[in-house]
Amino acid sequence: MMKRMITKLSMAMLLMHFGVAIAVEYRQVQTNGSAVMFGYTQMGVSMEGKFSRFTAQLAFDPAQLDKARASIEIDIASIDTGVDEANEEVVGKQWFDTRTHPTASFVSSGMKSLGGGRYEASGKLSIKGRSRDVVVPVTFTEDSARGRFDGVLNIKRLDYAIGEGIWSDVGTVANEIQIKFHFVVTAAPNRK
Secondary structure (H helix, E strand, O other), X not given: OHHHHHHHHHHHHHHHHHHHXXXXXXXXXXXXXXXXXXXXXXXXXXXXXEEOOEEEEXXXXXXXXXXXXXXEEEEHHHEEOOOHHHHHXXXXXXXXXXXXXXXXXXXXXXXXEEEOOEEEEEEEEEEOOEEEEEEEEEEEEEEOOEEEEEXXXXXXXXXXXXXXXXXXXXXXXXXXXXXXXXXXXXXXXXXX
16 A cells, blocks of 8 residues: 555656656747737728737746736838838838837736736837837637737827828728737747
8 A cells, every 4th residue: 555655656746747847838939820910990990900010028837927028119110001102101100110119028027827828917018109008818828838929008199199291190090000919939948
């Protein structure tokens, strides 16, 4: 009886050690398959667009959220609204002013689990020289050594001076903008 208990205890300790040894941290963002998009309303019509150039550095181990971090930088000039004329307009001074502010960024300061693969990432969103503290709802799904982060952040464009002068009329372009993202990441062993 005692020998059987020792064997079971040894197996449990081995499994715990093995679990610790193979813990992974998701940190390599795969640009193929990842996307940063946005949605807005113009003259009552829902519109969507995307940014084709961005970089993202992530470190995420679901078992060590206190060490999670994210830094995302978007090349604003890579905007694609779906209309060439609009693409030329929005990089100008009254909209994103890409000559002065070529990038937008998000840098995380913490992450909280909400359960069921849902999280909240808090951090600072900077667009056009203005920074605001934001909380981003995120879902994370994993499949072996690959994971996917998906989320939508609602912002008000006028908080970041996006659309100044005649474009500050929210009757033409709504103040509410949705920033949507989908990041495909791969994992590497995370020795604890």
